[in-house]
Amino acid sequence: MADSTGGNLRQAYSSVCSLGLPVIILICLVLVLVLWRLTRFTLLPLLHPEEPREVPYWTPFLGHAISYFRDPTRTLTYARNYFKDDRKPLTINLAGEMMYVITAPGDVTAVYRNSSTLTMDIFTQDLMRGFGVSESSLDRVFTEPNKDGTGLQLMAPNPNRKSLAHLTTDHFRMQLSPGDRLTQMGNITLAYVEKALRWENMVSQKFVIAHTSSYKDISLLHFCEEVILQVATRSFFGDALIDKNPNILEDFLQFDDVSWKLMYRYPRLLSPNMNKAKDKLIDALEKYFNLPQEERPGANWFVQMEEAEFRNFGVPVRDIAKLIASIYWVINTNTYKLLFWMLEFALHDLALLQKITEELNTCFNLDGTLDIPSLQSQSPYLTALFHECLRITNTSSSARLVTSDTRIGPYILRSGRRLLIPYQQLHLNTAAFGPNPASFDYTRFLSDPKLPRNPSFRPFGGGASYCPGRFVAKQEIFMAMAFLLCRFEVGMAVDGVDGKQKQNFPRRDDAKPGIGIVSPVRGDDLVVRLRIKN
Template sequence: MSSTAVAVVLGGVLLLVWAARSLTPYHDPREPFLVPPKIPVFGHLIGVLANGTGYYSQMAERYTAKAKDKGGIFTLPVPNGKMYIVTSPSMIAACDRKAKVVSFSVFVVEFARRILAGSSHAVDLLNQDLKEEWEREGKEIGLRQETMRAMHKSLMGENLDVMMRSVMKSLLALLDEAIGEKEEVVEKPLFGFLQDFLTMAGTNFMFGEENNPFQDKEVMKGFWLVDRCYTSLGLNVRPDLIAKEANRGREKFFEAFRKFYANPKALEQASYIIKARYQANRKHGVSLEDIARFDLGVCTALLVNTVPAAGWALCRVYSDENILKELRSGIEAVVFPDGIASAKEKQGQVIKVNMWQVTDAFPLLESFMKEVLRVESNNASARFVLEDTMIEDRESRRSYLLKKGSFLGMPSATVHGSEAAWGSTAKEFDPRRFLDRSKKISPSAWRTFGGGNALCPGRHLALNELTSILAMMVLRYDIEPVERGSGGGWKMPAKGAHISTSILTPAKDIQVRIRSREEVTGLKWDLVWEVDETRKE
């Protein structure tokens, strides 16, 4: 080899070494221990892009023993930054205590910028006071804080009960339309059926049936295209080129919601939460255009986890004859106090199903649904470190430095599988796990709906909706897979990856046969939410 060639090769090697070092930030010994990537510099970034939030859980499982030795947190270096991954409930609690600087707010802003494509004015409003210091400093409440306050108020107490009455009406109407009491067998892709059914049911009770933009099937199609293309849209680099179809779908969504807000009657018929969000946005000078764009976020929160959660719940219950029988018997005991045999005497009559009463009298139903959410949850509660800060694990008494500008993730799959938090059966599916309502679950161990000051305001709505769907399906229908596994049971599909969704959809849908139960054929149904105030906690 000539001296020139040698010089070129050596120069190239030195350049690569320099690039690797310049792209890899300094690791302070006070930070959580470092897990180097298998592919230098870019390995962890590639892992996240390829596997979504599941990558954090994969890494946590791979390094669980080391993570425990180091206090339940470790560092993944990425180009020009680092990611801290938290694996223990006690360390999650430590992060939640530092919520002002280990912040979720940055992700709200970036979501609005990259996915909702908000204007610079609207994004700037959301970007104000990231450390949530407005009250301490005597300032007026900002847009981000006021919107969250409005959402929490809208989804609690009497406002939640009012919403649930609309949910019941919408679910029943759409279920009857999709399946009804057909005597013949209906064959459908399970998750696809639930996607169509729950999208319409959810947006009907949220925006009002008459003017619901999702009545246009192209809007529904556009919304789900956005969900499937989060990674490419989230890059926010020429989405018209790198995510053409999803970008067109997003624009179709925006156009439909612009028309919605241009119609005074539409807003008048919408739910309390939509009106409250509208008022908060208008108070802070947000345009109708941006309000329409922000509703893509509302629909994302409403639908993207509810659909797969309902699907996996149905898979779990119909693939297990024992739990199906137990859930069915418990629901029937409330709906038919004289026994299921009495249903034959009520042909043509309206049977009222009060889901508040069913859930109250038969707690196994809610416990089952919570356990589905526990074992299926795959989110990584995301935070951004706004300034250098020390966090302390009160159990281990270890302290760690978190560097400004770093990402912090708390993968729920890891915490939900923690024996320290859930006992020796942590990795098993136990439908009775949540039966003892007096036993409080640590917020740092139960992360399906996030936690800390980023706890999902719609968690009660989501759980109530899911238990209602499950109850009505179990009560009214039999479901079986078209294709069975080698042992004759359900053949469960592998899950797809997603960069942000908590409950993952299957990589391939499950084709199922749905038929009305003979015992309840011919009955009419009234699904309601009637609260017994003397029993309400």
């Protein structure tokens, strides 16, 4: 028996040796890799059940970094579905950086309520550094005023002794929340949109492709860009910013197209196109703030207040331009894209288009003026379209830094790690949006009037990051659609000698890292034909 066993061992040893050294090394490496994966993703989670589960991978250190960079939405969807979509906190490894991902509505609410150990400041500062703001200016705007009244003090009332950076967010809300200031902005917006959407004024080569005496063919994407960016810029800064810098909107669009490189902290050497466009935007704003006040009338309360506070803090004009440039980007990056998608979906559903047009017609007074409040109260189909487009085209996320160990339900988030709330993953919650959440269906918001308040619906974030621009964005979009659909017969331009409509629905550019409303794939658009209504 002993001789037989020994013979078998010698035979096995000879067989292994006959494989050759490279094959033996490869087998050993595979065994080590399997043992490592079994230990890390099976054994350790059993020993530490309070740790959010890590999504397994086969490439040590790199983890999911490559797939996340190529398509973050697909990577996060895979991560969520790996754990059977149970919506519990999870962890993904991005080249050694362990990041928590939160997708359960209750956990998201808990994160929003915790501003003491879950902070956004580091990400706000990174954004400002990306725009080139100096460290001395960052230190000034993030330093809280002294209790005894010494040192830098804000001009505006500041009973809670907030830093200028945090008070800026309060000022932004005060400007854009319902009230006198938003009403004033709404009137400016209304006047511009009404004028811009007159037949005789729609002549810009930026969006008019072809025209005759009876119709105009326009690029829908470029039309949305022109109208929304013009009105937003003029309602914040008056006319001087555009009049003194005629190319500012083109520079902004060039920057916006690749702005994800700034968010992902690309080195300047690897992002020359982004930095060139960003620098032009900053140059335009610096030129604007160097003008005497009397040469740039019409700026809204927020812009005037922030300029005064920055100057009061001794922030150089170049840094003021950089700080305002980051706000200008936030103001403008999403609204024109959302209008584009809303019109796309409506034009591909003629029954919906007719319903929206009928209800918008009721929002006009007998003298032809548009009644702004009725846009909110008399447009259920348009509102449902607005919400559904927000739900399926929003690829933004909210991020936090864990500053000390924090408990979320049964799990502990460790200090020093980053936390991500990807809104699109919330918007794919079957418990809130039914069995086919990835499909477009505006009727879900008609059949359930409470759905916009569902904690799984977070297109504008929440808590301290709750976007104050949600009111003005909706107002701008609804005004533009009211004048467009009620003044003109709107349809897809015909393509081909047979007169049939052949235009494809634009594709979403999901491969681009998401930082807001998703863009269409470059080159994808819709050519729309406008005719004056009789």
